[in-house]
Amino acid sequence: MERNTAQHILDVARDIVRNRGYSAFSYADISDRVGIRKASIHYHFPSKDELVRTLVQQYRETMARRCDRIAQSPTSCEQQLIQFADLYRDGLHQNQICLCAMLAADFAVLPQSVRDEVRAFFQQTEAWLTALLQKGCEAQNWQCQPSVEQEAKGLIAMLQGAQLLARSAEDSRIAFEQVVYPLLLAKFPKA
Amino acid sequence: MERNTAQHILDVARDIVRNRGYSAFSYADISDRVGIRKASIHYHFPSKDELVRTLVQQYRETMARRCDRIAQSPTSCEQQLIQFADLYRDGLHQNQICLCAMLAADFAVLPQSVRDEVRAFFQQTEAWLTALLQKGCEAQNWQCQPSVEQEAKGLIAMLQGAQLLARSAEDSRIAFEQVVYPLLLAKFPKA
DNA sequence: GTCTATACGAGGATAGAC
DNA sequence: GTCTATCCTCGTATAGAC
Numbered sequence: 486m487e488r489n490t491a492q493h494i495l496d497v498a499r500d501i502v503r504n505r506g507y508s509a510f511s512y513a514d515i516s517d518r519v520g521i522r523k524a525s526i527h528y529h530f531p532s533k534d535e536l537v538r539t540l541v542q543q544y545r546e547t548m549a550r551r552c553d554r555i556a557q558s559p560t561s562c563e564q565q566l567i568q569f570a571d572l573y574r575d576g577l578h579q580n581q582i583c584l585c586a587m588l589a590a591d592f593a594v595l596p597q598s599v600r601d602e603v604r605a606f607f608q609q610t611e612a613w614l615t616a617l618l619q620k621g622c623e624a625q626n627w628q629c630q631p632s633v634e635q636e637a638k639g640l641i642a643m644l645q646g647a648q649l650l651a652r653s654a655e656d657s658r659i660a661f662e663q664v665v666y667p668l669l670l671a672k673f674p675k676a
Numbered sequence: 677m678e679r680n681t682a683q684h685i686l687d688v689a690r691d692i693v694r695n696r697g698y699s700a701f702s703y704a705d706i707s708d709r710v711g712i713r714k715a716s717i718h719y720h721f722p723s724k725d726e727l728v729r730t731l732v733q734q735y736r737e738t739m740a741r742r743c744d745r746i747a748q749s750p751t752s753c754e755q756q757l758i759q760f761a762d763l764y765r766d767g768l769h770q771n772q773i774c775l776c777a778m779l780a781a782d783f784a785v786l787p788q789s790v791r792d793e794v795r796a797f798f799q800q801t802e803a804w805l806t807a808l809l810q811k812g813c814e815a816q817n818w819q820c821q822p823s824v825e826q827e828a829k830g831l832i833a834m835l836q837g838a839q840l841l842a843r844s845a846e847d848s849r850i851a852f853e854q855v856v857y858p859l860l861l862a863k864f865p866k867a
Numbered sequence: 868g869t870c871t872a873t874a875c876g877a878g879g880a881t882a883g884a885c
Numbered sequence: 886g887t888c889t890a891t892c893c894t895c896g897t898a899t900a901g902a903c
Contacts (some may be wrong), residue, residue, distance in 0.1 A: 490868080505784045508699035511896060525869050527898065580784060590781035592843040593771060594700045604844045630862040638841070639859045643830055646837025650829070652783040653795045668830045671821040681886080702878060716887050718880065870903070878895070885888075 491529040493519050499540055503581040507537065507591040507599075534596045537588075541602035544584045545609065548572070552613045562621035563673055569614065570665055573644045577658040582648040589645075611637055627673045643668070682720040684710050690731055694772040698728065698782040698790075725787045728779075732793035735775045736800065739763070743804045753812035754864055760805065761856055764835045768849040773839040780836075802828050818864045834859070 497518045501510040512523045512533075519526075530536035555568045573583060585606045588595060592603070614637040621627050629636040647664045654660035688709045692701040703714040703724070710717075721727035746759045764774060776797045779786060783794070805828040812818050820827040838855045845851035 506697060506699060506782055508697060509782065509785045512898090513895075521868095522870060523897085524871080524899080528868060531898090533897065582781075586837075586840060587781055589840045589843050590773075590778055591697055591700065593696045600844065607841060607844055631858045635855065635858050635862075638855045639834055639838075642837035642841055642855060643834040644837065645840055646777075646833035646835065647830075649777060649780045649836055649840070650798060650833055652780050653791065653798055664826065664829045664833055667822045667826050671826075703880090704877075712886095713888060714879085715881080715889080719886060722880090724879065868903105870901100872900085872902100874897105874899075876896080879893095881892080882890085883888100884890100885886105 490519070490521065494521075494526060494529055494536070495540055495543060498536060499544065499584060500579075500581060502537070502540065503576070503584050503587055504579070506587050508594060534598060538596075538598045538602060541584060541588065541599060541606065545602060545606045548606070549609060549613075552610075556613070556617065562617060562624060562626050565617055566621070566669060566673060567666070569617070570644060570669060573648055574658060574661050574665070577648065577651060577661050578656075580652060580657055582652065583645060586645045586648060607641070610641060614640060621673070681710070681712065685712075685717060685720055685727070686731055686734060689727060690735065690775060691770075691772060693728070693731065694767070694775050694778055695770070697778050699785060725789060729787075729789045729793060732775060732779065732790060732797065736793060736797045739797070740800060740804075743801075747804070747808065753808060753815060753817050756808055757812070757860060757864055758857070760808070761835060761860060764839055765849060765852050765856070768839065768842060768852050769847075771843060771848055773843065774836060777836045777839060798832070801832060805831060812864070 494515055497515050498510065501514050512526050515521075515526055516523045526536075530539065551572060552569070555565050558565065558568070560568070576582070585603050588599065588603045589607075592600065595603070611634075615633050618627075618629050618633040618636055618640075622629055622633060644665065647661050648657075650664070651657035651660040685706055688706050689701065692705050703717050706712075706717055707714045717727075721730065742763060743760070746756050749756065749759070751759070767773070776794050779790065779794045780798075783791065786794070802825075806824050809818075809820050809824045809827055809831075813820055813824060835856065838852050839848075841855070842848035842851040
């Protein structure tokens, strides 16, 4: 199935953490789904800390690539904003929220190396969104008050929060969509 | 110190869950801080599920009371909105976020009884905020688009999300304030 | 690379003395 | 009500055979 066991472990681990959090995931969970013994996982990742650190690092790269693809697509700023929101909607049908939102909740029990990666993820996301909002301001598609940075932080907070709240709904994907998209359209017209 | 051991256990447990989440808190943590043996906790709460269920139930009542106090205070709608946001800011200096935000992240591993309480919390909060926003609309203090319900959901999402994001900052309380209050003032003038 | 076997602590929970 | 003692399961991690 997979050509690379280490990557298979990472893929499975990521899904579990995004669903159950850092503390509630264990080597046994991975063992079951990958079809490998618990002990064998240690060959690829010496410790749980290492595994999760690698997880976030990879997640960060993946998200950065997706954001860049959005920014380079030949669509309007408004459409790019929608596509950014789509990133947070996707996965919700499996009750998977942003890996770093989950880890932010677990922040108090994270090893320092993982904390640093989580912090970096939010900074990178904020920087990217700030640039997009700025572009829309210059094109006079919308206005950001009191500043693009504030607006970016607020938007990310809303997206992450909406994911969280959606979990307690029956269909979390629909709950997310019903909160996020109408507000986006109201705030950023012409989308 | 405390006249009631059960309440003391609840108080300690609440602080731990708000900081570390459902999965990462244990009877040993409570034992240490309350000064009582692990086994003795079971006298007051037969199981962990029971303990946490009671925890959320009480939290829900406390928050409902605080919201009511805000609604009945002789201040403007805008000031009441600020006071509502203050509820989510307070506690952040100890890195404590909303109990139900934490449990929403842990939703996948919660027993059903706790899930029901969490769901009820968000519904009650949403209903209260919707009423406040409606009052402000009627007094022409602000406008809500596309609807008061949507605006309420979006605001709650932003508040919960801002708490989450703030955790990865050095001073989470300040990070929260810098995101939330400027946006509130921009969106709801005259505050 | 993956296995079996095992160490060792922590988890929630119960029984029974005081 | 709280204690000690104990149970059993699950957690991460290691050693060494294959």
